Amino acid sequence: MYVAVKGGERAIDAAHAWLAEERRGDTTIAELSVAQIRSQLALAVNRVMAEGSLHDPDLAALAIKQSRGDLIEAIFLIRAYRTTLPRLGASHPVETANMAVTRRISATFKDLPGGQILGPTFDYTHRLLDFKLAAEGEVPSAPTAPAIMEPVPHVTGMLGRDGLIQSEPAGNDTPSDLTREPMELPASRALRLQAITRGDEGFILSMAYSTQRGYGRTHAFVGELRIGTVAVEMDIPELGFAVEIGEIELTECETVNQFKGSKTEPPQFTRGYGLVFGQTERKAIAMSLVDRALRWKELGEDYSGAPAQDEEFVLMHSDNIQATGFLEHIKLPHYVDFQAELEMVRKLRAEALASKRAAE
Amino acid sequence: MTEQAYNFAYLDEQTKTMIRRAILKGVAIPGYQVPFASREMPMPYGWGTGGVQVTAACLVPEDTLKVIDQGADDTTNAVSIRRFFQRTAGVAVTEATTEATVIQTRHRIPETALAEGQILVYQVPIPEPLRFLEPRETETRKMHELEDYGLMHVKLYEDIARHGQIATSYDYPVKVEGRYVMDPSPIPKFDNPKLAGNAAIQLFGAGREQRIYALPPYTEAISLDFDDYPFVASKADHACDLCGAAASYLDEVITDDQGSRMFVCSDTDFCGSRRAAGHVGRLGTPLAGGK
Numbered sequence: 001m002y003v004a005v006k007g008g009e010r011a012i013d014a015a016h017a018w019l020a021e022e023r024r025g026d027t028t029i030a031e032l033s034v035a036q037i038r039s040q041l042a043l044a045v046n047r048v049m050a051e052g053s054l055h056d057p058d059l060a061a062l063a064i065k066q067s068r069g070d071l072i073e074a075i076f077l078i079r080a081y082r083t084t085l086p087r088l089g090a091s092h093p094v095e096t097a098n099m100a101v102t103r104r105i106s107a108t109f110k111d112l113p114g115g116q117i118l119g120p121t122f123d124y125t126h127r128l129l130d131f132k133l134a135a136e137g138e139v140p141s142a143p144t145a146p147a148i149m150e151p152v153p154h155v156t157g158m159l160g161r162d163g164l165i166q167s168e169p170a171g172n173d174t175p176s177d178l179t180r181e182p183m184e185l186p187a188s189r190a191l192r193l194q195a196i197t198r199g200d201e202g203f204i205l206s207m208a209y210s211t212q213r214g215y216g217r218t219h220a221f222v223g224e225l226r227i228g229t230v231a232v233e234m235d236i237p238e239l240g241f242a243v244e245i246g247e248i249e250l251t252e253c254e255t256v257n258q259f260k261g262s263k264t265e266p267p268q269f270t271r272g273y274g275l276v277f278g279q280t281e282r283k284a285i286a287m288s289l290v291d292r293a294l295r296w297k298e299l300g301e302d303y304s305g306a307p308a309q310d311e312e313f314v315l316m317h318s319d320n321i322q323a324t325g326f327l328e329h330i331k332l333p334h335y336v337d338f339q340a341e342l343e344m345v346r347k348l349r350a351e352a353l354a355s356k357r358a359a360e
Numbered sequence: 361m362t363e364q365a366y367n368f369a370y371l372d373e374q375t376k377t378m379i380r381r382a383i384l385k386g387v388a389i390p391g392y393q394v395p396f397a398s399r400e401m402p403m404p405y406g407w408g409t410g411g412v413q414v415t416a417a418c419l420v421p422e423d424t425l426k427v428i429d430q431g432a433d434d435t436t437n438a439v440s441i442r443r444f445f446q447r448t449a450g451v452a453v454t455e456a457t458t459e460a461t462v463i464q465t466r467h468r469i470p471e472t473a474l475a476e477g478q479i480l481v482y483q484v485p486i487p488e489p490l491r492f493l494e495p496r497e498t499e500t501r502k503m504h505e506l507e508d509y510g511l512m513h514v515k516l517y518e519d520i521a522r523h524g525q526i527a528t529s530y531d532y533p534v535k536v537e538g539r540y541v542m543d544p545s546p547i548p549k550f551d552n553p554k555l556a557g558n559a560a561i562q563l564f565g566a567g568r569e570q571r572i573y574a575l576p577p578y579t580e581a582i583s584l585d586f587d588d589y590p591f592v593a594s595k596a597d598h599a600c601d602l603c604g605a606a607a608s609y610l611d612e613v614i615t616d617d618q619g620s621r622m623f624v625c626s627d628t629d630f631c632g633s634r635r636a637a638g639h640v641g642r643l644g645t646p647l648a649g650g651k
Contacts (some may be wrong), residue, residue: 008439064582080400086372240594300464325404325407325409329406333435336430336467336609336626337531339609340549341530343595344520347594
């Protein structure tokens with residue numbers, strides 16, 4: 001005798017309890033603190049902030065703990081929290097030329113005003129497992145140097161003075177907000193950049209990589225990559241002037257791209273731009289390549305049909321929260337539509353077999 | 361228990377206003393997909409975020425809510441969404457179709473006819489009926505603008521040429537009031553006739569795709585077909601094994617590994633009410649003292 005599948009509520013409660021237990025893991029091992037995650041898994045925290053579109057390292061660390069290290073799940077927690085926050089106002093645009101840099105490199109000039117600063121990078125480490133870390137040894141402190149007080153001007157600004165790189169129109173328009181208005185295509189560059197900076201790192205990386213391999217090639221030089229903190233200023237209506245409300249860490253990448261000119265534009269270098277929360281340079285570099293590839297129309301280039309040139313393809317598929325939700329929803333019950341398909345296939349088969357028999 | 365940290369029905373009033381505007385526009389232009397600034401909800405895209413936002417925008421404290429998934433009130437996601445609104449809105453909930461003022465559904469229309477004053481909210485994965493014929497939104501919006509539905513008729517015609525019939529069994533497109541072709545969400549085509557002339561307001565929410573559309577009460581919604589290949593609302597050729605209903609949509613349940621199966625109503629409230637009223641199917645037992 002068939003018993004209807006009852007007990008959904010009990011099953012959900014039990015699943016949640018089991019999940020909480022699994023998340024904690026072996027209780028004979030010390031529990032991971034949010035502060036530990038924030039300070040020792042900082043790059044994971046940065047990714048969660050960047051793709052969660054919310055700069056709050058403590059909440060990002062909490063989300064990583066709650067999600068058992070599943071970063072897309074952590075990003076989802078941050079996104080869901082973010083939508084509930086009231087909008088108190090908008091900051092002034094941050095001035096990255098005034099960034100207090102911890103890393104600043106240019107691949108196009110050997111030396112330049114502000115200097116090359118390697119900073120805390122994996123770039124020249126030998127990827128050998130460090131078994132000392134397994135023994136939890138203390139790390140000797142790194143040597144220090146006096147902070148650079150001179151300004152660190154943008155490389156593209158120097159190229160721009162000579163007219164060698166395409167100039168961007170200055171504007172004071174308020175860009176539209178991806179999280180408050182439905183996406184409409186074609187999108188402005190500001191909207192595209194918003195979508196890419198919160199897009200999935202893996203997806204943006206692969207799109208950028210595809211342009212390097214010839215699918216919409218825009219050969220890019222890293223004109224400059226800088227990581228550091230910038231001040232965030234906001235107008236306070238009661239005061240009548242702007243005050244600094246805090247600092248955030250950003251990674252900015254500006255690429256300089258070959259361009260032989262088109263029907264509408266003279267030969268000059270063109271720009272790709274990446275700006276991402278935290279120390280997230282893979283993402284920032286990839287972002288600047290994808291940005292550049294998507295600019296073919298305004299620069300009068302040919303559309304070669306490459307995925308990275310296709311605005312609708314890139315923007316509609318870059319969000320990992322949308323992607324993972326829709327992908328995983330296919331595990332939800334589909335008895336009803338499957339039943340309809342079953343009946344259809346049975347009917348088609350019966351007709352096909354009957355006509356085969358009639359032919360024999 | 362209601363969660364004090366959040367607004368009534370979770371969404372802030374500004375967001376609800378934005379969604380209500382989209383709903384009103386959708387009701388004013390039946391079948392037209394209205395873009396709206398869908399919010400990230402605390403459940404994943406694909407779990408009904410569009411339906412949840414529409415329900416949240418419609419709910420008032422006096423409402424009685426029913427949530428079904430695959431026609432059933434006790435499927436896990438229906439339980440989860442019902443709980444979400446119990447927690448955030450504190451509204452009364454019910455499993456009885458006739459008692460509900462708002463019904464959120466996934467993949468079914470209740471068997472019991474709906475009445476004026478009721479709202480049926482559908483969860484929609486892909487709102488665009490032309491999507492699998494043309495993947496680009498920029499193109500499909502143009503096709504709707506120009507009422508250019510030739511591609512859809514070609515697809516249906518090719519089905520007939522290849523299979524001898526229209527081989528779409530769910531998510532079967534309808535034409536609304538002679539204008540927009542609309543995706544009814546993945547309901548079985550058995551449910552399509554209930555879309556038309558329904559006394560309730562039918563609202564469709566697609567969260568990930570940021571679209572809302574609607575069928576106001578008593579709207580015409582014609583399932584696409586050809587004169588010589590008319591639309592047929594099909595179902596499994598059985599009666600419910602629990603309540604004996606001959607004309608309800610059935611789920612097939614495999615009962616052993618020898619090929620035995622039984623068929624039961626997918627609408628659990630409909631089936632339960634019939635059994636409580638004394639109807640007994642092939643494998644059912646009379647319910648003692650009602651539900």
